[in-house]
């Protein structure tokens with residue numbers, strides 16, 4: 001209880017210091033925080049999961065992925081975590097892979113341009129990167145399409161080897177390319193970022209926070225290396241075989257082999273990303289939700305998929321919780337409704353065991369470093 005009181009007075013102090021207009025929300029915030037504390041105990045959530053101190057320890061690089069349904073506050077939570085890490089001495093990069101970027105809006109700074117941009121107003125190094133998954137995907141498709149055998153097929157037909165060319169065609173790579181799982185663009189983008197962050201010039205960044213696109217796709221992406229092995233991989237291998245046969249027959253290297261090598265490289269990166277995603281020493285996926293039955297159900301499905309893919313998840317953020325002391329009928333009805341939704345978490349086989357963090361709905365938008373710091377100090381404890 002003493003810790004809770006300390007936390008509340010700290011939040012009040014911060015709100016006065018940084019964003020005075022948050023203050024009206026704070027009387028109700030005290031009750032929400034109290035509720036949060038008792039709720040966490042009541043739900044008996046993963047007591048073995050430690051708080052922010054544990055996220056802070058160790059200088060070894062760690063990746064945090066924040067994901068959930070659209071509009072629940074993923075960007076705000078990710079940005080507040082990045083600010084908190086940076087203010088606690090961890091050189092940090094926050095990356096958005098959501099095509100509808102909102103990092104710039106969240107930090108109230110121009111962070112666009114697809115390159116690392118320093119974030120102003122934090123105590124130590126914080127860079128932001130908004131990457132364009134569509135662009136990464138275009139590169140991927142260009143690499144893939146070059147191995148579709150089209151060029152090879154024409155040459156082979158002109159040499160009377162049409163039958164083999166047709167067999168190649170039967171593999172229908174073009175169709176396969178159109179059946180690539182949705183969200184592939186995001187994993188391609190994430191794998192590219194992780195790859196370039198491996199370069200020694202970025203060694204100093206010990207915390208990487210990803211603000212991912214709305215639920216789901218990120219998960220299916222983890223099976224992408226298998227997809228590439230299973231489908232495109234077969235074509236790439238056949239293409240390679242044909243290329244060497246072509247070379248020994250006609251003494252000519254088949255154009256496009258570079259592209260298949262590129263695809264192989266990409267596949268290698270993605271397999272590496274999957275390994276990183278599954279390693280609890282390097283990665284944690286944090287689910288963000290709001291207290292509605294729909295969002296909680298989606299979070300439960302998200303957790304089930306993450307579990308299936310062996311991605312470590314320990315925490316669930318319930319954002320935008322209404323304060324308990326509402327003086328209007330609408331507010332108290334809304335809160336009751338939220339409490340019923342939150343109650344479901346207790347019995348949810350997927351979410352019941354996660355460490356819960358509740359964040360109150362504050363009475364203004366969370367924008368800019370001071371507001372993110374305020375949110376981070378409430379949330380990351």
Ligand SMILES: Nc1ncnc2c1ncn2[C@@H]1O[C@H](COP(=O)(O)OP(=O)(O)OP(=O)(O)O)[C@@H](O)[C@H]1O
Pocket residue numbers: 069070071072073074075076077098100102214319320321359360361362363364365366367
């Ligand atoms: N606890 C909160 N109290 C008040 N406003 C909040 C809170 N959390 C987030 N917001 C506001 O809600 C809006 C949506 O938040 P945010 O952009 O973080 O969501 P998101 O899940 O990343 O959205 P998207 O799925 O569109 O990327 C923003 O205007 C943000 O300031």
